[in-house]
Amino acid sequence: MTSTLVIYTTKYGTTEKYATQIASELHADLKEISNVEANDLIFYDTVIFGAPLYLGKPYHYEKILDIIRLYPPHLFLMFLVGASRPTTEDLKAIKRHLPIQDEHLFYFPGKLDYQALTVKDKLLMQGLKMWIKGHTEKTEAEQEILESFNRPVDLSKPSYTIPLINCVTENALK
Ligand SMILES: Cc1cc2nc3c(=O)[nH]c(=O)nc-3n(C[C@H](O)[C@H](O)[C@H](O)COP(=O)(O)O)c2cc1C
Known part of the structure; x- marks a missing residue:
């Protein structure tokens, strides 16, 4: 039986792509968060959560917290996907509620394609644009x-997952 589970949330597919690659390299099970019951975690030693950042927070953060609090795994890692590396303040707020060590939290660059966004997300991005334009x-x-x-920006790369994969492999050897 596999003892590693990769759970992900995604809105536009970037996090799913990273999660699929990680699960395949680690021969782990892969689940989208809506298909996860908290007690599924009892079957796994290692749980890896992947979530994109939206307005400074991991997408479906509350659901992630509920699952992890109920059945804290032996080894818990998380990767965040976003347009830019989270600030120290954002990371502090994210970590405050999670039973996670600093070295088990990873950040992978994501994608942005304005034309593909929902109307609500386009409006939010317009707000962000105005805010950025105010910076000298x-x-x-x-x-x-x-x-x-103006054009889709894709900063994602499969090689960004290497440190996380190495971390899981090294822990399995201990
Ligand atoms: C409305 C909106 C808000 C976003 N907020 C953040 C953010 O706070 N920090 C960040 O790094 N990226 C932010 N992003 C970028 C997404 O995290 C990025 O597009 C990511 O690749 C999306 O992952 P997904 O394809 O798995 O949904 C935002 C994107 C949108 C559309």
């Missing part, structure tokens, strides 16, 4: 976000 000096991530209004 723009960070690299902010430039990328502005770019994504």
Whole structure:
């Protein structure tokens, strides 16, 4: 029986792609969060959660917390997918509610395609655009976000998953 489970949430598929790759490399089971019951976790030693960042928070964060609090796994890792690396403050807020060690939390760059977004997300992105445009000096991530209004920006790469995969493999050897 496999003892690693990869659970993911996604809105536009980027996190699903990373989760599928990780599950395949680790010969782990893979589930989208709506197909997970908290007691499914009792069958696994290692649980990896993948979630995209929306407005500074992991997507479906509350559901993730409910599942993890009920059956804390022996080894719990998480990867966040986003347009830019979360700030220290965002990470602090995310970690405050999770039983996770710093070295078990990973960040992978994602994708942004303005044309493919829902109407609600387009409106939110317009708000973000106005906010970024108000900055005299723009960070690299902010430039990328502005770019994504003109053309899809894809910052994802399969190789970003290597540190997480190595971490799971090293822990299995202990
Ligand atoms: C409305 C909206 C809000 C977003 N908020 C954030 C954010 O706070 N931080 C971040 O790094 N990325 C943010 N993103 C970018 C998404 O995290 C990125 O597009 C990710 O690849 C989406 O993953 P998914 O395809 O699995 O849904 C946002 C995107 C949208 C459309």
